[in-house]
Amino acid sequence: MTLLRIALKSARFRRTSLLLTVFSIAISVTLLLGVDMTRKEAKVSFLNTVSETDLIVGARSGPTNLLLYSVFRIGNATNNVTWDTYESIAEMDEVAWTVPISLGDSHRGFRVMGTTGDYFEHYRYGDSQALTMQEGVEFDEVFHAVLGADVADSLGYEMGQEIILSHGLASADFADHDDKPFTVVGILERTGTPVDRTVHVSLAGIEAIHLDWQGGARSSLTLDAEEVLKFDLTPTQITAFMMGLENRATTFRVQREINEFDGEPMSAIIPGATLSEFWRTIAPFEQVLFVISGFVLVAGLLGMLTTILSTLNERRREIAVLRSIGARGVHVVLLIVLRWLLGGRD
Amino acid sequence: MSGSGEPVVHLDRVRFRWPGQEVDILAIDELRLCAGEHLFVRGASGSGKTSLLNLLSGIHTPTEGEVRLLGTDLASLSLSKRDQFRADHLGVVFQQFNLLPYLTTLENVTLACGFSRRKASRSKETSDVAATARKLLSALNLAEDKHSAPVAELSVGQQQRVAVARALIGRPEIVIADEPTSALDADNRDRFLELLFREVEAHGCTLVFVSHDPALAGRFSRSIELDAAEPASGVSA
Numbered sequence: 001m002t003l004l005r006i007a008l009k010s011a012r013f014r015r016t017s018l019l020l021t022v023f024s025i026a027i028s029v030t031l032l033l034g035v036d037m038t039r040k041e042a043k044v045s046f047l048n049t050v051s052e053t054d055l056i057v058g059a060r061s062g063p064t065n066l067l068l069y070s071v072f073r074i075g076n077a078t079n080n081v082t083w084d085t086y087e088s089i090a091e092m093d094e095v096a097w098t099v100p101i102s103l104g105d106s107h108r109g110f111r112v113m114g115t116t117g118d119y120f121e122h123y124r125y126g127d128s129q130a131l132t133m134q135e136g137v138e139f140d141e142v143f144h145a146v147l148g149a150d151v152a153d154s155l156g157y158e159m160g161q162e163i164i165l166s167h168g169l170a171s172a173d174f175a176d177h178d179d180k181p182f183t184v185v186g187i188l189e190r191t192g193t194p195v196d197r198t199v200h201v202s203l204a205g206i207e208a209i210h211l212d213w214q215g216g217a218r219s220s221l222t223l224d225a226e227e228v229l230k231f232d233l234t235p236t237q238i239t240a241f242m243m244g245l246e247n248r249a250t251t252f253r254v255q256r257e258i259n260e261f262d263g264e265p266m267s268a269i270i271p272g273a274t275l276s277e278f279w280r281t282i283a284p285f286e287q288v289l290f291v292i293s294g295f296v297l298v299a300g301l302l303g304m305l306t307t308i309l310s311t312l313n314e315r316r317r318e319i320a321v322l323r324s325i326g327a328r329g330v331h332v333v334l335l336i337v338l339r340w341l342l343g344g345r346d
Numbered sequence: 347m348s349g350s351g352e353p354v355v356h357l358d359r360v361r362f363r364w365p366g367q368e369v370d371i372l373a374i375d376e377l378r379l380c381a382g383e384h385l386f387v388r389g390a391s392g393s394g395k396t397s398l399l400n401l402l403s404g405i406h407t408p409t410e411g412e413v414r415l416l417g418t419d420l421a422s423l424s425l426s427k428r429d430q431f432r433a434d435h436l437g438v439v440f441q442q443f444n445l446l447p448y449l450t451t452l453e454n455v456t457l458a459c460g461f462s463r464r465k466a467s468r469s470k471e472t473s474d475v476a477a478t479a480r481k482l483l484s485a486l487n488l489a490e491d492k493h494s495a496p497v498a499e500l501s502v503g504q505q506q507r508v509a510v511a512r513a514l515i516g517r518p519e520i521v522i523a524d525e526p527t528s529a530l531d532a533d534n535r536d537r538f539l540e541l542l543f544r545e546v547e548a549h550g551c552t553l554v555f556v557s558h559d560p561a562l563a564g565r566f567s568r569s570i571e572l573d574a575a576e577p578a579s580g581v582s583a
Contacts, residue, residue, distance in 0.1 A: 002460035006446070013448030317443045324403070324440070325512065326433020326461035328426050 003331060007338035010318075021307050028300025035293040039286060045126070046279055049193045050242075050271045052124040054251050057081070057089065057258055058240035060265035064281075067274045069103060070240045072194050073111040077103065080237040085263050090241075092257075094250045097122050100241040102206045105165045105177070110151045112165050112199045114206030114235075120146075122244060125193045135159055136186030139202050142229060145182040146200040149190035157184055163199070165209060177209040180225045204233035243268075352417045354519055354552040355379035355402065360411035362397050370409070372397045377570070381519070384546070384553040386563050389572030395556045398572065399524055402554060403436055404428040416519055433462035437513030437551070439523040444509035445497040452493045455479040455512045465516025475515075482511040485548075486541050503534040510542055514549050521551045525558070539565060 011018060050056075050071050058066045059079035068074040090098040099122050102114035120131050120138050136159050139146055147157060157163070161184045167175040182201060190196055208228040212219050223231075245251060251270060258268040279286075319332055327335075357377040363370045372394035379385055389395045400406040401413050407421040414420070416435060420428055437458070445454045456479050459466035469478040483493055486507040497505060506526055513521050523542070527535040539562070546553045555566065563569040 002457070006449070006457075009448045009453075010446070318446060320440070321444060321446060323405075323429075324432075324438040325458040326429060326436075328429040328433075328461075330426070331461070 003335050003338060007335055007342055011339060011342040017307070017311075021304075024303050024307075025300065028296060028303065031296045032293055032300065035289060035296060039289040039293070042289075043279065043286065045192055047272070047275050048126045049275065050123070050125060051128055052244065053122075053242045053271050054245045054248060055243040055255055055258070055268045056240060056271055057243060057266060057268045060267045063267065063269040063274045064278055066240065066267055066269050067271065067278060070101065070242070071271065071275075073103065073113070073198060077239045079265075080239055081241070081266065082237050082264065083235050085261070085266070086238055086241055088263070089243075089258060089261070092254070094245050094247065094254050096244045096246045098241050098243050099123065100203060100235075100238040102203055102235060103239045105167060105206065105209070106169045107151075107163055107165050107199045108155060110148075110155075110197055110199055111169075112201060112206075114201050114203045114238075116203055119200070122242070123195070125191050125195065129191070131191065131195065132189045134187045134189045136184070139185055139200070139205075141185075142202060142204045142208050142233065143180065143182045143225065144185045144202065144205070146186040146188060147184055148188050148196040148198045148200075150196040151199055152184075152187045157187075159184055159187070165199070165201075167210075167213070179222070180209045180228070203235050203238070207233045207235045353378040353414075354381050354383075354416060355385075355554070356412075356414040357401075358412045358414070360401065360408045360413060362394070362401060362406065362408050372401070372572070374398075374411075379552050379554070379568075381552055382547070382550055383568060384543070384555065384566045386566035386569035387554065387556045387572060388558065388560055388563060388569060389556070390558055393572040395558075395572055396524075399522055399554075399556060402520070402522055403438065404432050430462075433458075434464040435519050437515075437518040437521040439506070439509045439513050439521070439526045441525040442502070442529045444512070445505055447496070447498055449497065450494050451483065451488070451497055451500065451508050452476060452479055454497060454508055455483065455515055458512050458515050462516060465518065468516045479511065479515055482515060482545070483508065485545060486511055487537075502529050503538060506530065506538060507541065510538075510545065514545055514551065517549045517551070519552060521546055521553050523553065523555045525556060527557065527559070527562070 056066060056070050058070060058077060059081055061078050065075060065078070069077050086098070086100055089095070097118060099115060099119045101119070103111060105112040117138055117140070123131055125131075133146075134149065134152075136146070145163060151157065162181040163184065164181050165177045167177060182205065188195065188200075208225075208231075211228050211231060211233075212221055212223045243254075245254060255268040255270065258266050322332060322335070355377065356379075357374050359376070360372065360374045361370045362372040387395060387398060397406065401408055401420075402415070404413075404415075404420045404423070407413070412419055412421065415431070418431065420431070423431060445451075446457070449457065456475050459469055459475050466475060469475050472478065473481075480490075480493055484490070488504060488507055488511075492500060492504065497508065500508065506529070509526070513523075526542075527538055530538055542553075543565070555562075
């Protein structure tokens with residue numbers, strides 16, 4: 001058919017500008033979708049950093065602070081929770097499970113978190129996904145460590161690697177627990193949450209390396225790795241704990257009970273609520289991304305418009321020629337549609 | 347001298363103005379053209395030349411009066427019938443940019459037959475369409491090797507001759523030329539006109555040639571002058 005032949009030939013004639021146009025549109029669409037998806041994904045992944053945990057409990061502080069140090073490992077707890085208090089709350093009827101966490105040490109810039117085996121069982125992120133092992137097993141001895149995926153990747157650690165924890169967040173030599181190295185027994189699958197950047201050890205391990213420390217410094221009495229195992233390594237205090245309830249309907253009641261706990265001042269937060277509250281405070285960031293995707297779209301459209309306008313005169317003459325030799329309106333429309341189908345634009 | 351039968355072109359008390367305009371752009375009381383006549387239409391820009399051509403090719407219909415081509419009142423045809431009429435009975439040469447750059451010389455010429463069965467069948471009378479097109483191109487002094495070349499390789503003068511070949515293929519009754527020489531220098535212009543006249547005569551077409559250049563008028567059997575201020579009243583033939 002004449003029209004199809006014309007359309008094909010004109011497409012071949014203009015293949016360079018055609019390809020460039022297709023390419024530029026592809027880029028702007030990719031950018032637009034990319035930015036928009038990043039925006040949405042960032043929000044979703046942020047809000048799902050921790051899921052199925054009904055309450056997070058720590059010493060009395062602002063909810064954001066508690067959330068930041070317990071979930072994101074940012075900042076420090078102002079105070080600890082005693083082990084006795086933890087146990088008495090864990091024994092409440094409404095409570096299904098608890099996972100104690102103990103923070104304060106680090107390893108080469110990554111936070112170390114002491115916890116129990118329950119952590120691997122109960123901790124959920126994203127769409128209720130459980131933590132899984134990429135390699136190895138959960139810790140079951142005092143000096144065992146399980147690494148998050150980022151820690152293993154960026155430090156190049158493998159199974160069986162011995163690591164030295166540092167006291168606090170400093171990496172100064174004098175604060176190293178170098179007499180009690182830990183052995184890597186497991187590496188977690190990547191989660192996209194702060195878990196990836198955490199070194200997990202047992203609570204007993206945290207207790208053991210601090211047994212011969214006092215007030216943040218090494219005491220004169222030193223105990224080696226063998227000797228500490230003879231002591232009772234039940235911690236006397238922890239930083240915070242996560243909690244799942246038998247019945248979600250009791251969340252607010254349990255929260256209030258903890259906040260009014262007689263023994264010591266405590267705070268309980270609902271992670272989902274605090275996460276979205278915290279997201280709102282960083283919402284301008286989301287708006288910036290939104291504005292960027294808007295600009296990308298406008299830039300793409302302007303580019304498209306420019307191409308269209310620059311070929312418009314050429315198109316107009318072409319249509320005039322076709323009309324003059326008897327092409328009907330419907331022919332011209334068909335030709336435009338055919339060209340469009342072949343990847344060009346009129 | 348309307349005795350020679352139905353005129354090919356007959357304008358009767360034609361007035362044309364754009365909607366909302368108060369003054370006519372074009373006013374021609376009567377214009378008759380018989381088969382084979384060559385009419386020169388002279389006019390400065392704004393004198394209604396384009397409007398006249400648009401009326402003749404059926405792109406516009408007159409505000410008043412009648413435009414009859416080959417005995418058919420164009421206004422009485424539907425839009426698509428008018429397009430078909432143009433495809434079958436008219437050949438058009440523009441000022442410039444007559445050709446589609448992505449087709450070869452030959453394809454540009456035969457394209458006219460792609461939209462008109464009448465032109466296609468008339469150019470098949472002696473041989474096939476392509477051969478007829480080649481013959482036309484050769485008659486217009488375009489060498490064989492240019493026939494399958496991309497039109498971008500042709501000079502402006504050559505392009506205008508290709509446009510003439512396209513206007514003439516299928517022997518339409520009327521050929522309309524809108525300042526076809528304005529992009530040519532004097533030498534080229536004269537050669538072009540010679541070839542144009544020769545081929546138009548050979549094909550027995552009626553020619554309407556529009557130009558602002560009064561020097562060309564002498565070569566035509568008839569000429570009229572369009573003037574914006576004083577609408578022309580055509581002389582009847």
